[in-house]
Amino acid sequence: MSDYDIVIVGFGPTGGTLANLLALSGISTCIIEREESLYNLPRAVHFDDEVMRVFQTIGIAKTLRKHLIINRGTRFIDENGQILLDWPRPRKITINGWNASYRFHQPDLERILRRKLRNKNFIEVFKNAELQNITEQGSNVKTTFKNLKNGTSTTLISKYVVGCDGAHSSTRKLMNVSMESLGFKQTWIVIDMLMNSKERSLPDRTIQYCNLERPMTYCRNVGRRRRWEFAVLPEENPQDFLLPQAIWSYLERWISPTEANLERQASYTFKSEVAKTWRKGRLLLAGDSAHLMPPFMGQGMCAGIRDASNLAWKLSFCVLNGHSEKLLESYQSERCSNVVEYIKTSSYMGDFINTLGSFQVSNTVFKKKDGTAEMKSIEPKLGFGLGNLRDPLRGKKFPNINLADGSSFDQYFAVRPIILTNINIEKSEADFENLVICTKENPELDSILKKHSVNALLIRPDRYIMASLPINRSDDERSFSYKKYDLLRFINSNKLR
Secondary structure, eight states, X not given: OEEEEEEEEOOSHHHHHHHHHHHTTTOOEEEEOSSSSOOOSOOOOEEEHHHHHHHHHHTOHHHHHTTOXXXXXXXXXXXXXXXXXXXXXXXXXXXXXXXXXXXOOHHHXXXXXXXXXXXXXXXXXXXXXXXXXXXXXXXXXXEEEEETTTOOEEEEEEEEEEEOOOTTOHHHHHTTOOEEEEEEEEEEEEEEEEESOTTSOOOSSEEXXXXXXXXXXEEEOSTTEEEEEEEOOTTSOGGGGSSHHHHHHHHTTTOXXXXXXXXXXXXXXXXXXXXXXXXXXXXXXXXXXXXXXXXXXXXXXXHHHHHHHHHHHHHHHHHHHOOOHHHHHHHHHHHHHHHHHHHHHHHHHHHHHHTTSOOOOOSSEEEOTTSOEEEOOOOOOOOSOSSOTTOTTTTOBOOOOBOTTSOBGGGGOOSSOEEEESSOOOGGGSOOOSEEEEGGGOHHHHHHHHHHTEEEEEEOTTSBEEEEEEOOTTTTTSOHHHHHHHHHHHHHHTXXX
16 A cells, blocks of 8 residues: 555546646645556647646646647638638737647647656656546545556555546546536547648638538648548448548548548547536546537637646645645536536537537627627636635636746745735734735736735635735725735635635
């Protein structure tokens, strides 16, 4: 038996990101991975600026950037090539400090995540490891797995277990948790090609071909990689479309066998599902183990990375300061409504492709003056959880800004939230459990307080605003001691316990 703080089941992007975030706090972690080596073929191909900010926190953004291209957006067109709906992705830097959308090759990301964990003596990885059983025993969890090479069993003792083991999660099954369908279910064929030359004239962005008979998708991916996806009709056998002859016949309008090599072909059933519970005691689910969505927004992996970002600092706090029901209860309540918004929008886009572009004008889709339609990216807030729901800033993302010395505000990643305030206060005046930054010494931060008319902000380690202290109407007339009293009360009322 070996003791760890956290056991993670699954070493894909979600599990790898969670392990790296926990490592920032020195949390001893064991990762159980069924495969011997990472899967070296394409799967996920997109992530956004919020996810890139998490990678920056881990410390892999600079390395990862060499393997990315900026995504130019998506167009929905009809059979005649007419644009039905445009979803442009601007190249400008967002509040998260990065471009809005990137294309990548999943094996590159997984390799970089794993490399970052090397040489950390408090991280251990077991490969060829098949999860057999999980049993919660008081303040610990007993996890047993089998070595698929020699058949031996190993037992681990940890404070928590997180299942990041995908759509067919063994962790979820052992937790006896079922999935709830949100309505979308359709089988598609996914074809990944490696072009012989980057010069081949193909679209420079994602194209959704809206077609009542057979909708399909084209993706411009990293380097010479290109992807085509098309729907399988209910009466058809998906296996018939996986034969090379059938694939080349279908793609002949775009490319010939002399122009590209077939890298991967697979049949997927795209679903919209959410686990009914993401936590049972000290057992938790993240990523595809907790939710599945159609790929039309490219948000499946992103949702798992957001799970890891939300969960990592809460688990770290529990390990370092004792178990907190309040923190762990907030995980699903904050994340579920956020991910459901992405699932619903992604399903809506799938319906749009299947119905030849019938759309509803909304906050996301709007008509332009020329009669064409355009789509904006959604930015769902956190669901209810930590903080006061009546606080208008609660659950909003705090911007990634550069300070006067050239450093990034995100360098202050911590297990506990960060307090930004324009009120000078000594640490000896209160039992601080947070890092307190006086914004008067940082003009960039002070301008944010002024913009929102607040004297203080409580920023969570995942960069969401947890609470704000509004400026009192009579602040100009009030003494410093009264302002300090307000700040101390604000700090005490937002303690994590």
